[in-house]
Amino acid sequence: MSDQLPAQRLDVLIVDDEEGMREGAARSLEGFSVPLPDFGETVAFSVRSAATGGEALEQLGAKTPDIVLLDYKLPDMTGIDVLTSAPAAGDFLTIMITAFASLEVAVNATKRGAFDFLAKPFTPEELRATISKAARSIYLHRKARRLEEEKRQVRFEFISVLAHELKSPLAAVEGYMHLMKERMKGPELEAYDSMIERSVVRIGGMRKLVLDLLDLTRLESGKKKRLLEPVDLVKAAGLAIEAVTPLAEAKKVTLELKAPPGLLITADPGEMDMILSNLLTNAVKYNKEGGRAVLELAAGAGGGVSITCSDTGIGMTETELAKLFGEFVRMKNEHTRNIDGSGLGLSILKKVVKLYGGEVRVKSQYGEGSSFELTLKDASVPASGAEPALKA
């Protein structure tokens, strides 16, 4: 399998004043390759060489190699001197070759970024082993850098959108305040009732966003205190339905629960409520007037439980479905413009469900309704009750 991995070449520069050494090392690496199945690649090596410190610096200046095999004792300077004056030092990985390995040399070289040492004389196998280690290290570093970059990008986007989501309600409320200040609707207070009402609604939405954001942050940091105990989902569903009833009545949406008399799961009650409330609120908010929302609870096939929440709502197109679980994604179309929400609900839902080894499946028909189906397993109680200590 690893034979078929695509090959990449790492550029190796050998710096040694002994010709036999340079040729021997080049021969050892000829046709040698390191499979890196974790990265889906095989690494081979192309070799350049330099006989003096001056030549080495010239080569380093022309093109930065990936790995430098560097003899300590060169005719015109030491290997350390090469490292000190090398352009782009730190961008390549250095393996020092020393005949008289002394601690002082080792410390000095390590300070200047040497990755490893090879004591002369060494066998081709020793060289290959050291080079393999270096190649692996290079790949790990590259991967780490790539991940770091992606993380930075995601964070940047998250914060930009967050700022936008927080500024919109602020701008709306501020605008109403200006209108009131300028008495745009005359001196009577009643004339401003709708502005006050809308301001309260927008501030409420903002508060919800901040609270959801805190939930999400706690879930992501893993710092949320979890209280695991047997939870009766049917009871929890009853409470969640009660909480969403006023909203449902306002929209004339009927709520229905289909469940066995009791259904136990080892879980954090708060997290179960988050899941159920989230599903129900969406089923009501994105419903049509006079619609129906059904919450179904059942024991799962392989242990655990399954929760299905279906509605006769506005549904989603396939394009909308594809974007559904993104943070701050709120479906914007003519049906949804008066529906408020933080856009974080489903991100939270997905993260909580993951804590229970489950997943969320969505089916939807535009104009007909949506159905969210999820499975949860018992949460495992941490072995030694090791709640990570909070840092002061």
Add this chain to the structure above:
Amino acid sequence: MTDKNKIKILVVEDDPDMMEQMKIYLESEGYEVVSASTQKQAEPLIKPGAFSAAVLDLMMENPDSGFVLSHKIKKMDKKIPVIIVTSVTKETGFYFDKAHDPKAWIKADAIIHKELRFEQLKAELKRLMGAEEGHE
């Protein structure tokens, strides 16, 4: 501010509250507001004679809805003043109004940043309408 003969202004904005406020201000200035809350809703409204100026939110159902609408309006009649309202610059660090006369490709006459001051909108409209009609 009396006789504007009810000049019609197309306002496209997906935030219902911003729309409401824009309406109150513009109507108090004697304009008549033709409104739409999505790009999709606005597109069929772009017809000759339907309005004499447009105020467009940039990000609606698509991140560039305002640009697309502006382009369509300008294609229909390039004399109609278009103002794009956006907060995009501040939030993302994208600058499109200073660098190299981007108005050429954005095809809007003015770009106003949110938090929009209505006085600023008023002034821009007046300036652009005045330029078009050659009076005031």
